[in-house]
Each structure stands twice: as structure tokens, then as C-alpha cells.
Amino acid sequence: MDTTIAIRPVRLKPRLPALLEGWGPALVFLAPALVMLCLFKLWLIAEAVYTSTGTFDPGGQRIGNAGLDNFGFALSDSRFQWGLWLSLFAAVAKVPVQLALGLAAALMLRANTGGNAVVRAMVISPMFFGLPVTTFIFAYMFDANVGAVNAILSGIGLPRVAWLSTEAPAQMLVLGLSIWRDVGVTMLVFLAGLSAIPPQIANAAKLDGAGPFALFFTITLPLLARSFQFAVVLATLASFQILVPVLMLTKGGPTGATDLASFQIYETAFSYFDLGTASAMSLALLFGLIVIIALELRWLAVKWTYE
Amino acid sequence: MHKLVLRSVTKSYAAGSAVLKPFDLVAQAGELVVLVGPSGCGKSTLLKLIAGLEKLDDGQILLGERDITNVEPRHRRIAMVFQNYALYPHLSVRENLAYPLRRQKLRAADIVLKVSAVARQLRLDELLDRRPSQLSGGQKQRVAMGRAIIREPDLFLLDEPLSNLDAALRTHVRGEIRDLQRRLGTTMIYVTHDQVEAQTLADRLVIMRNGEVQQVGPPQEIYERPANIFAAAFLGTAPPNFLAGRIVDDRVEIGQASLPLADLPGECRTALAGREQIYVGLRPEMLRPTCDLDRDHFVLRGKVIRREIVGNSQNVHFRSEAGSADAAKLSALAGRHLSDELVWTTERAGTDDAVELGIRPESILFFDTDGVAIGAHGSDAL
Amino acid sequence: MKRPLRFMLRLVLAALFVAPILLALAASFRDNSDMYRYAGSLSLWTFLPAEPGIDAYRRAFTLPLLQTQLFNTVLLGFVMATGTTVSSLLAGYALSRFRFRGRQALFLLMLFTLFIPVDVILPPLFFVVRDLGLIDSFWGLALPFIFSPIGVYLIRQAIEEVPRELDHAASLDGAGLWEVLRTAILPNIRGALIACWLMHFVFVWEWYLWPLTAMRSDDGQLAQVAIASLIDPLRSTDYALVFAAAILTILPAFVVFAILQRFLTSSQATTGGK
Incomplete structure (x- = not known):
């Protein structure tokens, strides 16, 4: 055997096997998650893109290509424009209120006393009931006839409110339910953030002359920046998931007051069977959500680290 | 310059477990007082009480002419350097330094002037725009010092400020802190568990154990005349060799060796008279070969177990017939593990299997069976 | 000094989250006619069952599926x-x-x-x-x-x-x-x-x-x-x-x-x- 042949020339370009380096054994463990990821996330997006460019008969069969017509149709539709505004409004209304309340609750309950632990558990408790049951509870509380809220209102001499058939109250009800349910999560995020602040830093600030207000605005709040970013993204994401009470209670009404984009998407697909337009609407709304979250992540980026 | 007075300050967390037993301390104006003791002795708690970060159960704290017992921390005019520096991570070095001044609502122009003055003094000029996470340990330490001195406080508190630095840097920064304190003339309370740091820095040392003061005084004085076995074992590179002794007639008997009381200094002789059981402490570095001593009444013979070479000196571990006392009891009194081996620290090289050592009678430390020093010792007024 | 205020704030916060849940729990123990009878005016029975019973649970079990x-x-x-x-x-x-x-x-x-x-x-x-x-x-x-x-x-x-x-x-x-x-x-x-x-x-x-x-x-x-x-x-x-x-x-x-x-x-x- 000629031993000199053993010296091979060095390849400059990585070959395909090099790109897949190390995947062999990993693939066995990744397989279940990867299959589901590909089927129900990646294919899902591909399917959305594909259906959004087609026209369908009422039976759901693709009968032609529409190009970008579905997008043009959806985005020029004044009802869908209104729906997008409403979705944006839901985020703009929900995020600040939920953050303020969650932060206030976290500051109030941060000390580790037994009483605080109980109140904390109560603030979190709505999460355990699930969105459907939470919606039942709100439907009952705000029921025009037997609801406790109207009973209290009339008891103290105020007029009863037809919560689900008046515009602003219906919007408040849907948003209020969402905030009531999610404020516990925000509180937990801020509690974790507060406990990550080294007590020494607050002590140093006190000795440096900071009163309670200066301590909060110059130390505590800036040091909560990461929790802030996380809580804002979570709340924004949740503000795009308030379809359940709309579908169950208001059905987009009264007079379009809760006619959210996601509700229109549902209706377009499952009541009007206009699959192409529904997919185009889905993608448009998803794009809007991702843009908002990207902007938030950028605006709230944190430049400092401990250590 | 301001004097700090603590009057019978007490503190406990859970009922019954006193962290600080009634505690008195006076730091004279401009003095550097070091609180030293093993971890859990209450020294850090004491610092927090002085700073006002924790409430005291009882007692009084005076700073200069002011009673600050119930004053908010921010109005005490006290600056503190924390063990992990506690720099504000979201602020630049410049803003860290300016922070105390901003809280005092100083004019912007004055703040700029003061920050640059302090930065020059502490060689931070180049670092002013960095954030704490971009600094080395030594640089962080300097920023923490700068933040403390910038507002010209009445009192400095330093809580183990060097423990996060490596050994070489520690010695250097220690010197810088000492110089800075001398130059500013501000009273300083310095907490450490490191006895070398404590001795090199302190005008006066306060040795603490379990929330109680063991001894107060200048380092040299405590080294020469420790108030008890704990203080004796705490200062010095190695603890003294403790041996059990007996007073028989007018001699001190330590195992086979013995020593006439007449050879001891006057106050020691009278204090020892009439006692029976005692402990003696022989500092390893005070032992001498018998041939070097003019009088050799007291001879300690032993077999060498091992020799450890440390630079140009040698620790000779040996076992003697004089024997050591009950190691368990002595360990409890000293607050650290004491073996039954004896140690002789010497600069001579040697390879012998046996040693024959003596000590000048005035260098012997005497303790009663409760570990309290016998004879007058240098514990001055607290 | 500020203690009662702090306590009240916590109580209000806890009530805000627990009251709706308790209300729903109470509703499951009442009769429908009972609920509608007391709904008009504000009284304790607006919130709590006047005659608690488990009739609703019995009916829930007979729901077909x-x-x-x-x-x-x-x-x-x-x-x-x-x-x-x-x-x-x-x-x-x-x-x-x-x-x-x-x-x-x-x-x-x-x-x-x-x-x-x-x-x-x-x-x-x-x-x-x-x-x-x-x-x-x-x-x-x-x-x-x-x-x-x-x-x-x-x-x-x-x-x-x-x-x-x-x-x-x-x-x-x-x-x-x-x-x-x-x-x-x-x-x-x-x-x-x-x-x-x-x-x-x-x-x-x-x-x-x-x-x-x-x-x-x-x-x-x-x-x-x-x-x-x-x-x-x-x-x-x-x-x-x-x-x-x-x-x-x-x-x-x-x-x-x-x-x-x-x-x-x-x-x-x-x-x-x-």
C-alpha cells in the first residue's frame, strides 16, 4: 500500500455532511418535537401562505389562484380595518393597565409574610380556572338581570347597565376580564424581578440619600427593566388572545364594538367559508403582532447587566 | 471630624437569640476602628445598625453631637462601602459617583466639578463612561470608595471591602484605603474577618465573638497582652501553643518543665499566686532554642513530626512530653480547631529529629481555666 | 400608623380576585327561581343562596353527555x-x-x-x-x-x-x-x-x-x-x-x-x- 495517498487535500467549501455535523444522535431525541414543530408550526405558516393565495368553493376545495387579491380585499375592507384598530386598541388599553396593576400588586406583596403569600395566591387564582370558566363567571357577574354588579349599582342608586348590549361597557367587560385574569402573571414577573435586585443596592441608595420616591424611580424601576420587557411582551401576546369572551358572549357586537380582527377571521373561515380571505387576514394580523412585539423588544432593550 | 458613640446597643432577630449583647463602643474623631471576628460574630449586623439599615432593639447611637438612633439612613450622613460594592448596574461610573450628590439636589455644575475631582483622585478618569459590569474588581472597588467619599460624610463604614479582590491587589488597596482615611481625616469603622488586614489597618481593634466584645485596643497591645484565649488565638499567623499548667508552691509546672514565679513580671506573679490549674500560651514565633537564652529554667523538649517551609521561615511541628491540655476544651475557648501538636516558627534551617526550646518568661501568656487572661492586660476603657 | 390602611388594601385586593369565584360557587348551590327573585334589590341573598341545595348538581349529572x-x-x-x-x-x-x-x-x-x-x-x-x-x-x-x-x-x-x-x-x-x-x-x-x-x-x-x-x-x-x-x-x-x-x-x-x-x-x- 502506498501510504502517501493518505494525505488528502483540504476542502475549502463545507460539504453538506459538514453542515449537518452532529445531527445524527441529536435527531433521535429531537424527533418528536421536531416533527410536531414542522407539522403544526412551519407547515401551518406555509399552509396559511398557500391558502391566502387561492380561491375556494364553499366546500373548501381550491378552485383557482388569487395571487395577492385576498390580501388586497381584506386590507381594503373597512370592517377588517376597524377590527385591526380594535385589536391594536385592546393591546394599547390592556398592556399599560395590566402592567401598572401588576407592579402595584408586586410592590405591595413583595415582603414574604404569611398574609402576603395568601393574597398572592388569590391574585394568581384566576389562572387555574381556565378561560372558559372565567368567562362563565364574568357572564354571571355582569348579567343584566341577575348579575351582582347590576344589583350593587342599583343598590347604591346608580342606573343598571346592559353590559353586553351597550358598546363601551361591552368593551370594558372583555378587556376587564382579560386584565383580571392575567394580572397575576404580570405580578409574578415583577415579584421575580424584585427579588433579583440585590438588597445591598437598595441599601446603598438609602445611605446615598434616596427617599422612598427617589429609591423607586432611580433604583427599583430601572432595575426592573428586564421584568418590564418580559411582562410587556407577555401582556401584548395575551391582548391578541381575547377571542374567547367575544365568541362566547358578545359575538363581535354590539354594533361592532368588539368586532376584533381575530373574531372576523373566525367568522370568515367558519361562517362564510371564505378560506382564502381568512388565511390572508390571519397572516396580516400575525404580521402586525410580530411587528408590535419586535418594536417593544427594541424600545425596551436593556443595556446593562449585573456583574 | 466626628466621634461615634454606641451606648449599650442590643439587637436580636428571633426572640431569645441575641445577635448583639449590650454593646458599647467609642470611635474617636478621625480614628480608624476595625471590627474583627469570625463570621456570624455580629460585626456586620453592628455595621447595619450604625448605618440605620436595621433597627436596634435598645440603646443609643451618637455621631458627633447628633443622636442618630432614630434618624433615617439617608439623613445620617454616613457613607458605606459594601462587600460586593453595590454599584448601581444601570448607571455609568460617572452617574454612580454623582448619585449621592444628585440626591442632595446639588447644582449640575458643582456635581461635574466634584465628580471629576474624585475621579482624578481615584484614577477613574478613563472609566467614567463605563458601566459597572465593564470594570475589573479593583476598579469597582475604587468606584465604591469614590461614591463614599464624594459627599464628604461624617463617618465611613466599610464592610469587608477587600474580600472580593485577589491577594496581591488586596494588600495594595489596603494601603490605599489607609492613606485615604489619613488624608481625609474622617472617622472610619472597618469590618473584616481577616486578622492580618485588621492589624495592618487599625488604630484600634475590636475583637468580637458571638455578639460580644472580647477585647478593644491597639493591635500591638492585643497581640502582646490578649484578654483571653480567643483573642490570643485570633491574632498572629498561627495560634499560640496552649499547655495545661499547675501552680505548685512558688513554681509554675508545665508537664516536666517548671519555672519559678520569681522570674515573672510583678503583676503576673501576684495574680498567679494561690491558683491551681492554669493554661499557658506560648506563641510559636516567641520560642527559642535553649542555647540562645541566657536563662533556661523552662525547657520544652519534643520530637519533630514534620517541618513546613514557608519562604525563609520554617514551621516545626513537634510533640512534647509537656503535653497539651484538653484539646476539645481549648478549641471551644479559642473558637477554632487546635491540635495537640506544638508549633515552633523559626528562621533557622534545621533537620534535627528533636528540639529543645525555651521562652522568655515575660512572653508567656497565662490564662485561667475559663480562658481569661491572668495578670493585668491592656483592655482599655470601651 | 399606616397599618390599618395597608391591611385594608390587601383585603380589597384579595376580595377583588376571590369574590367572583365565591359568587360562582354560591350560585351553584341555589335554585334558579331563587336567583331571579332576589336579583332586583340589593340584599345578602343577591349573592348567597337563600335556600342552599344541590339540585343543580343533580341536574348536571343528568346532562346527556x-x-x-x-x-x-x-x-x-x-x-x-x-x-x-x-x-x-x-x-x-x-x-x-x-x-x-x-x-x-x-x-x-x-x-x-x-x-x-x-x-x-x-x-x-x-x-x-x-x-x-x-x-x-x-x-x-x-x-x-x-x-x-x-x-x-x-x-x-x-x-x-x-x-x-x-x-x-x-x-x-x-x-x-x-x-x-x-x-x-x-x-x-x-x-x-x-x-x-x-x-x-x-x-x-x-x-x-x-x-x-x-x-x-x-x-x-x-x-x-x-x-x-x-x-x-x-x-x-x-x-x-x-x-x-x-x-x-x-x-x-x-x-x-x-x-x-x-x-x-x-x-x-x-x-x-x-
């Missing part, structure tokens, strides 16, 4: 919890311990799918499952959510905290990839596994939109979706029946949670003391 639907919810809970935990465990192990090209990118891609809420993407998801021929089937409900970015994240973090020396020690003792996972890693991430399992179990009670869309047959439906159809906000709803059924629905989740929660805190205590 409720027991089957409740079984569906619980079964789905077990399947989802187990499926997500196993797939997350395997993926988390690979993402934490194996070196392969694009590992970080894959992890980020997985996390990124968190930003695709089901509310927004419901129609395309329906088409995908329809193309797979799984509409109106149990697996059609379950499969799309067996991959969980939160689960992968949670378990990968937990595995990251297990010292790699343990792996090395195990593989020096002759353990293969599976044995390393089983003997070195699994015992040290029990807390995270239980947390992951429990989270995804309870999460099934959140479901509404997906089963409403993908399950058209009544006997395959989940209990909470079926109960929702009892609510008609524009007419008079039988709230006693709704809440009796709802409480029966939640009960299994609470029981499982109560049992496993003890393991959760105890295993955290043992792994925390590193």
Missing part, C-alpha cells in the same frame, strides 16, 4: 401533559447536551413559535389538521399542541443547571446517551418535569377555540366547550346549572394539582440545596 365530555377533558389533560413533557424532555436534552450545527438557531426558532397565538392562526391550523384527516378526532385535538415551546424552554433550563460532570461521570461508568439521560439527568430535574407536566395538564382547561373548531361531534367534545353552549347572554341563562357543571369540570384538575403540588415543592427543596 357531560360525563363523557368530562372524561374527554381529563383524558386530553393526561395525554397533553405526558406528551409535551416527554417531547420537551427529549428535545431539551438534545438542545442542552449535544453539539450540532444550528443548535442555537433551532432553539430560537422553537421559542419564536410562542408568538403565534392560536386565536390568530385558527383557520390555517384547521386546514392543516383537515389535510391530515384528523378533524373530529381526539388526536386532531391533541397533536397540534404536543410540541410546547414553554416546555422545551423550561426543561432545557433545568438540564443546563445539572452539572456536566454528572454526565461525564456516568459515561465514564459506561452509560450510553439514554442511560445518561435516565441515570444522571432525570433524577435531578424531577421538579421541572412535574412543573411541566402539571402546567400542561391544567392548560387543557383553558382550551375553548380549538375544540370548538376541530371537534364537531358532541360526544367527542370537551366539557367546558359544551357547558359554554348553555350560556345565552341575551336570554335567561340557567347559571346554577352552568356553575354546577363547571365546578364538576374543574374538580379533577384541582385534585391532580393538589396531589402533585406537594411533590413539586419537596423536589424543589432537595434540588435547590446544591
Whole structure:
């Protein structure tokens, strides 16, 4: 055997096997998650893109290509424009209120006393009931006839409110339910953030002359920046998931007051069977959500680290 | 310059477990007082009480002419350097330094002037725009010092400020802190568990154990005349060799060796008279070969177990017939593990299997069976 | 001085969250006529049953399919919890311990799918499952959510905290990839596994939109979706029946949670003391 042949020339370009380096054994463990990821996330997006460019008969069969017509149709539709505004409004209304309340609750309950632990558990408790049951509870509380809220209102001499058939109250009800349910999560995020602040830093600030207000605005709040970013993204994401009470209670009404984009998407697909337009609407709304979250992540980026 | 007075300050967390037993301390104006003791002795708690970060159960704290017992921390005019520096991570070095001044609502122009003055003094000029996470340990330490001195406080508190630095840097920064304190003339309370740091820095040392003061005084004085076995074992590179002794007639008997009381200094002789059981402490570095001593009444013979070479000196571990006392009891009194081996620290090289050592009678430390020093010792007024 | 104020604030906060839940609980023990009689004017009986009874629960048990639907919810809970935990465990192990090209990118891609809420993407998801021929089937409900970015994240973090020396020690003792996972890693991430399992179990009670869309047959439906159809906000709803059924629905989740929660805190205590 000629031993000199053993010296091979060095390849400059990585070959395909090099790109897949190390995947062999990993693939066995990744397989279940990867299959589901590909089927129900990646294919899902591909399917959305594909259906959004087609026209369908009422039976759901693709009968032609529409190009970008579905997008043009959806985005020029004044009802869908209104729906997008409403979705944006839901985020703009929900995020600040939920953050303020969650932060206030976290500051109030941060000390580790037994009483605080109980109140904390109560603030979190709505999460355990699930969105459907939470919606039942709100439907009952705000029921025009037997609801406790109207009973209290009339008891103290105020007029009863037809919560689900008046515009602003219906919007408040849907948003209020969402905030009531999610404020516990925000509180937990801020509690974790507060406990990550080294007590020494607050002590140093006190000795440096900071009163309670200066301590909060110059130390505590800036040091909560990461929790802030996380809580804002979570709340924004949740503000795009308030379809359940709309579908169950208001059905987009009264007079379009809760006619959210996601509700229109549902209706377009499952009541009007206009699959192409529904997919185009889905993608448009998803794009809007991702843009908002990207902007938030950028605006709230944190430049400092401990250590 | 301001004097700090603590009057019978007490503190406990859970009922019954006193962290600080009634505690008195006076730091004279401009003095550097070091609180030293093993971890859990209450020294850090004491610092927090002085700073006002924790409430005291009882007692009084005076700073200069002011009673600050119930004053908010921010109005005490006290600056503190924390063990992990506690720099504000979201602020630049410049803003860290300016922070105390901003809280005092100083004019912007004055703040700029003061920050640059302090930065020059502490060689931070180049670092002013960095954030704490971009600094080395030594640089962080300097920023923490700068933040403390910038507002010209009445009192400095330093809580183990060097423990996060490596050994070489520690010695250097220690010197810088000492110089800075001398130059500013501000009273300083310095907490450490490191006895070398404590001795090199302190005008006066306060040795603490379990929330109680063991001894107060200048380092040299405590080294020469420790108030008890704990203080004796705490200062010095190695603890003294403790041996059990007996007073028989007018001699001190330590195992086979013995020593006439007449050879001891006057106050020691009278204090020892009439006692029976005692402990003696022989500092390893005070032992001498018998041939070097003019009088050799007291001879300690032993077999060498091992020799450890440390630079140009040698620790000779040996076992003697004089024997050591009950190691368990002595360990409890000293607050650290004491073996039954004896140690002789010497600069001579040697390879012998046996040693024959003596000590000048005035260098012997005497303790009663409760570990309290016998004879007058240098514990001055607290 | 400020103590009573602080106490009151906490009390108000607690009441804000607990009162609606207690109100619903109370409603399940009353009679419908009772509810409507006292609704007009404000009195204690507006909130509490004047004549408490379990009639509503009796009626809930006679709802034709409720027991089957409740079984569906619980079964789905077990399947989802187990499926997500196993797939997350395997993926988390690979993402934490194996070196392969694009590992970080894959992890980020997985996390990124968190930003695709089901509310927004419901129609395309329906088409995908329809193309797979799984509409109106149990697996059609379950499969799309067996991959969980939160689960992968949670378990990968937990595995990251297990010292790699343990792996090395195990593989020096002759353990293969599976044995390393089983003997070195699994015992040290029990807390995270239980947390992951429990989270995804309870999460099934959140479901509404997906089963409403993908399950058209009544006997395959989940209990909470079926109960929702009892609510008609524009007419008079039988709230006693709704809440009796709802409480029966939640009960299994609470029981499982109560049992496993003890393991959760105890295993955290043992792994925390590193």
C-alpha cells in the first residue's frame, strides 16, 4: 500500500455532511418535537401562505389562484380595518393597565409574610380556572338581570347597565376580564424581578440619600427593566388572545364594538367559508403582532447587566 | 471630624437569640476602628445598625453631637462601602459617583466639578463612561470608595471591602484605603474577618465573638497582652501553643518543665499566686532554642513530626512530653480547631529529629481555666 | 400608623380576585327561581343562596353527555401533559447536551413559535389538521399542541443547571446517551418535569377555540366547550346549572394539582440545596 495517498487535500467549501455535523444522535431525541414543530408550526405558516393565495368553493376545495387579491380585499375592507384598530386598541388599553396593576400588586406583596403569600395566591387564582370558566363567571357577574354588579349599582342608586348590549361597557367587560385574569402573571414577573435586585443596592441608595420616591424611580424601576420587557411582551401576546369572551358572549357586537380582527377571521373561515380571505387576514394580523412585539423588544432593550 | 458613640446597643432577630449583647463602643474623631471576628460574630449586623439599615432593639447611637438612633439612613450622613460594592448596574461610573450628590439636589455644575475631582483622585478618569459590569474588581472597588467619599460624610463604614479582590491587589488597596482615611481625616469603622488586614489597618481593634466584645485596643497591645484565649488565638499567623499548667508552691509546672514565679513580671506573679490549674500560651514565633537564652529554667523538649517551609521561615511541628491540655476544651475557648501538636516558627534551617526550646518568661501568656487572661492586660476603657 | 390602611388594601385586593369565584360557587348551590327573585334589590341573598341545595348538581349529572365530555377533558389533560413533557424532555436534552450545527438557531426558532397565538392562526391550523384527516378526532385535538415551546424552554433550563460532570461521570461508568439521560439527568430535574407536566395538564382547561373548531361531534367534545353552549347572554341563562357543571369540570384538575403540588415543592427543596 502506498501510504502517501493518505494525505488528502483540504476542502475549502463545507460539504453538506459538514453542515449537518452532529445531527445524527441529536435527531433521535429531537424527533418528536421536531416533527410536531414542522407539522403544526412551519407547515401551518406555509399552509396559511398557500391558502391566502387561492380561491375556494364553499366546500373548501381550491378552485383557482388569487395571487395577492385576498390580501388586497381584506386590507381594503373597512370592517377588517376597524377590527385591526380594535385589536391594536385592546393591546394599547390592556398592556399599560395590566402592567401598572401588576407592579402595584408586586410592590405591595413583595415582603414574604404569611398574609402576603395568601393574597398572592388569590391574585394568581384566576389562572387555574381556565378561560372558559372565567368567562362563565364574568357572564354571571355582569348579567343584566341577575348579575351582582347590576344589583350593587342599583343598590347604591346608580342606573343598571346592559353590559353586553351597550358598546363601551361591552368593551370594558372583555378587556376587564382579560386584565383580571392575567394580572397575576404580570405580578409574578415583577415579584421575580424584585427579588433579583440585590438588597445591598437598595441599601446603598438609602445611605446615598434616596427617599422612598427617589429609591423607586432611580433604583427599583430601572432595575426592573428586564421584568418590564418580559411582562410587556407577555401582556401584548395575551391582548391578541381575547377571542374567547367575544365568541362566547358578545359575538363581535354590539354594533361592532368588539368586532376584533381575530373574531372576523373566525367568522370568515367558519361562517362564510371564505378560506382564502381568512388565511390572508390571519397572516396580516400575525404580521402586525410580530411587528408590535419586535418594536417593544427594541424600545425596551436593556443595556446593562449585573456583574 | 466626628466621634461615634454606641451606648449599650442590643439587637436580636428571633426572640431569645441575641445577635448583639449590650454593646458599647467609642470611635474617636478621625480614628480608624476595625471590627474583627469570625463570621456570624455580629460585626456586620453592628455595621447595619450604625448605618440605620436595621433597627436596634435598645440603646443609643451618637455621631458627633447628633443622636442618630432614630434618624433615617439617608439623613445620617454616613457613607458605606459594601462587600460586593453595590454599584448601581444601570448607571455609568460617572452617574454612580454623582448619585449621592444628585440626591442632595446639588447644582449640575458643582456635581461635574466634584465628580471629576474624585475621579482624578481615584484614577477613574478613563472609566467614567463605563458601566459597572465593564470594570475589573479593583476598579469597582475604587468606584465604591469614590461614591463614599464624594459627599464628604461624617463617618465611613466599610464592610469587608477587600474580600472580593485577589491577594496581591488586596494588600495594595489596603494601603490605599489607609492613606485615604489619613488624608481625609474622617472617622472610619472597618469590618473584616481577616486578622492580618485588621492589624495592618487599625488604630484600634475590636475583637468580637458571638455578639460580644472580647477585647478593644491597639493591635500591638492585643497581640502582646490578649484578654483571653480567643483573642490570643485570633491574632498572629498561627495560634499560640496552649499547655495545661499547675501552680505548685512558688513554681509554675508545665508537664516536666517548671519555672519559678520569681522570674515573672510583678503583676503576673501576684495574680498567679494561690491558683491551681492554669493554661499557658506560648506563641510559636516567641520560642527559642535553649542555647540562645541566657536563662533556661523552662525547657520544652519534643520530637519533630514534620517541618513546613514557608519562604525563609520554617514551621516545626513537634510533640512534647509537656503535653497539651484538653484539646476539645481549648478549641471551644479559642473558637477554632487546635491540635495537640506544638508549633515552633523559626528562621533557622534545621533537620534535627528533636528540639529543645525555651521562652522568655515575660512572653508567656497565662490564662485561667475559663480562658481569661491572668495578670493585668491592656483592655482599655470601651 | 399606616397599618390599618395597608391591611385594608390587601383585603380589597384579595376580595377583588376571590369574590367572583365565591359568587360562582354560591350560585351553584341555589335554585334558579331563587336567583331571579332576589336579583332586583340589593340584599345578602343577591349573592348567597337563600335556600342552599344541590339540585343543580343533580341536574348536571343528568346532562346527556357531560360525563363523557368530562372524561374527554381529563383524558386530553393526561395525554397533553405526558406528551409535551416527554417531547420537551427529549428535545431539551438534545438542545442542552449535544453539539450540532444550528443548535442555537433551532432553539430560537422553537421559542419564536410562542408568538403565534392560536386565536390568530385558527383557520390555517384547521386546514392543516383537515389535510391530515384528523378533524373530529381526539388526536386532531391533541397533536397540534404536543410540541410546547414553554416546555422545551423550561426543561432545557433545568438540564443546563445539572452539572456536566454528572454526565461525564456516568459515561465514564459506561452509560450510553439514554442511560445518561435516565441515570444522571432525570433524577435531578424531577421538579421541572412535574412543573411541566402539571402546567400542561391544567392548560387543557383553558382550551375553548380549538375544540370548538376541530371537534364537531358532541360526544367527542370537551366539557367546558359544551357547558359554554348553555350560556345565552341575551336570554335567561340557567347559571346554577352552568356553575354546577363547571365546578364538576374543574374538580379533577384541582385534585391532580393538589396531589402533585406537594411533590413539586419537596423536589424543589432537595434540588435547590446544591
